[in-house]
Amino acid sequence: MGIFKPKAWLSVVTDLDKTEPRSYKETLLHPRWKQAMLEGHEALIQNNTWPLTPLPQDHKVIGSKWVFRLKQTPSGEIARFKARLVAQGFSQDYGIDYFETSSPMVKLITIRLVFHYFISQLGHLIT
Template identity: 45%
Template sequence: MTQIKCGIQKPKAYVSHPTNDLDFPPKSYEHALGIPHWKKSMEYELNALRLNSTWVLVPPPTQANIIDNKCLFKVKYKLDGTIDRHKARLITRGFTQTLGVDYFGTFSLVMKPGTIRVILTLALSKGWPL
């Protein structure tokens, strides 16, 4: 049964649009470098990638394509419509990759953390070796 059929309705939250041209997300990396709060958000994103050891800079392989990247910018708002933060994300354009040339396999976690917890709890309660 849907929320509307049950009589549950949430009030719509309206967000005011930016009035300052500097609050609109920039279209390019070069444009963002000239605006201090967008430059700060890009630095924050790069520092987060470095701290999490998400990537390592390596020399390009001779046979592989160089995968392009792009910065995405977004303004995050609070519920009252004021600006919460300016968010920058570095993404790769992985659709340019070729299987067997640029990558050889993919990995995706297929078991949920809750399932792992249940199996570990079961093994512990039954005295099974891990």
């Protein structure tokens, strides 16, 4: 019949410079995300986040996963690539798999608000 329509293949290309990876495998393909993972792991080691201990027979291993975030400046430019290793806490039992939780993160804006509050209260005390 002489009619020919070429097949068009849809190709999806993701730009990992502007998106957060969804899997560990995606991360390994991009040098900046891979470096962020290495930095996150090194921070855990330097801070002595956890000690390595043998697994008791009556306990189960708690899984972990990497969480990836792009940190941006107020103008929307990428400031840094951040990778964090987090425990899959939904499978933990209090008192068995962990005894305490901590989140030592504080943002600069929080400190500024607290200082502003105390200074404003101090002003009321002086007058």
